[in-house]
Amino acid sequence: MRQVKAVIMAAGLGKRMRSALPKVLHPLCGAPMIDWAVRTAADAGSGAPYVVVGRGADEVRTYLGDRALFLEQTEQLGTGHAVMTAREVLRNYSGHVYVLTADTPLLRAETLIALHQRAVDTDADAVALTARFDDPTGYGRILRDEKGVFQAIVEHRDASPDQKAVREINASIYCFSAPRLLEALDRLTNDNAQGEYYLTDTLAVIKSAGGLVETLCLDDPEEIMGVNDRVQLAMAAQAMRRRINEFLMRKGVTIIDPANTYIDAGVSIGQDTVVYPGNYLEGATAIGSDCVLYPGNRIVDSAIGDRVSIQASVILESSVGEGTAIGPAAHLRPGSRIGKNVRIGNFVETKKAEIGEGTKVSHLTYVGDAIVGEHTNIGCGVVFVNYDGEKKHLTEVGSHSFVGCNVNLIAPVKVADNTYIAAGSTITDEVEEGDLSIARARQVNKKGWVAQRLQKKGEST
């Protein structure tokens, strides 16, 4: 690929978001807006792009780390002013540079590449991306002469009523010849409604200096939807979700109701898995094939094997082996390593727990800081008592064992393979292989006690 650089404008105040968080760090589908812009530029061949930071500069730098190079715009005097911060780094560079905003997260890398290609093919000094909007309110308008040749961009606020009627808008995404851009930036003024240096004016400046300005009009205007407030953020997120869901459906995933299924970019799902509405699949999550995700799950940073079914459950930083059934209403907290063909039933909570193949934990149980073997049955209402008020301790339960209902296992404690623990026991000492352990008060029945009590009552009145 030919050499190309990128400058991403991300220093604006983002006032219309009304947020303490810098606008470009607002997430959609699991990644902040700036993340989408940086990835798109890099995918379009720019390498690590230059990001112009201002508002929330430190937070943006920290988030991006070494995936970007940073330019500081200390005062936000407009988009043209933002790009002026790149003067030094573009000084001795004669190639092309993408200039884009951080607030159009739906932009595709292919579109940037097409802009670059257009610049190369036509030998243009600048190519601006445009689209036709039914409602162009708020956007800069593309002005053309009677032959349709590009003349200038006028901002909505500066536009006359005639100009406002133009439906072709500026996407604020460009490919410039770097030397022509620098020359034009030197000649920008801030003589407009907002008293700002508009990057948009560089195009008219290039033209008046005899340069060639081309435009590329997008068929799919959704791609350049700008996000200035939270209404637009929700709209963009919805469009991004649709894109992610369609990609997965084309790969063989059944999504029953895509409008109500929330899958982050980067989540992978195997073929023939069925996803019901109300699933939230987040972060670095991988779901296997032939799974069924029934309604109402939230799965974050977790690895789920093939043929797993999950209902109305929360799974965080955990793994689940193939053929396992989870829920409804299970909570797998970080560090749960659930084996194959396991059953984790209703109202079961696990944390830092390894549970072996074929084991069943079917009802109302807490398994924290534990290692449980294979084919063991954990009864209803068992508590792995892992906390002594100061420290957490480990409980180990072996394979082929039976832990009766309502047992407390007071950690640290070990229960060997092939053991039985009677219901209601409170286990504080090791249970050895082959043993039955009963640790509860012996039952006492008082013969005729009720009648005696009634009689006593009668005597005292």
Ligand code: UD1
């Ligand atoms: C801009 C364009 C408009 C276009 C629209 C498309 C200008 C003057 N206008 O308007 O023609 O239709 O995008 O979405 O360019 N920024 C800085 N420093 C600044 C000002 C802005 O870095 O001093 C950054 C912002 O963080 C943002 C981007 O530049 O990422 C665009 O700024 P914004 O204020 O959102 O411009 P629009 O009014 O949307």
Ligand code: CA
């Ligand atoms: Ca904008």
